[in-house]
Amino acid sequence: MILRPSSATGLPKPARSKQLTREEAEALALAALEFLSGEGERIGRFLALSGLDPGTLRKAAAEGRAEGMRISDRWVEDGCDPASPAIEEERAALIRGYTALRDAVRSDASS
Numbered sequence: 001m002i003l004r005p006s007s008a009t010g011l012p013k014p015a016r017s018k019q020l021t022r023e024e025a026e027a028l029a030l031a032a033l034e035f036l037s038g039e040g041e042r043i044g045r046f047l048a049l050s051g052l053d054p055g056t057l058r059k060a061a062a063e064g065r066a067e068g069m070r071i072s073d074r075w076v077e078d079g080c081d082p083a084s085p086a087i088e089e090e091r092a093a094l095i096r097g098y099t100a101l102r103d104a105v106r107s108d109a110s111s
Helices: 022-036 040-050 054-077 086-110
Strands: none
Touching: 022 040, 022 086, 040 086, 054 086
């Protein structure tokens, strides 16, 4: 049983010092998907409860890779500065894409 903060449990809500940035929220979501995809049963249950399917995850993978390619093209057009923040943006987009693809493959394998 998991007890959640509420007036019924008497547990206080933890104070949030700041709102998550988009990058922090994406990293948290990826970590959650990584955990869920560790076992076929967990990811299968998550997909069933969330209404997602492996096709949706594959689409997200394709979108992440396409976003990474657009960022890479922009970086080249801007002169290939090795200190450019575009390098980290591209990396994050590719990680999102490949994580979604891996999760879709694992989900297909557990079905």
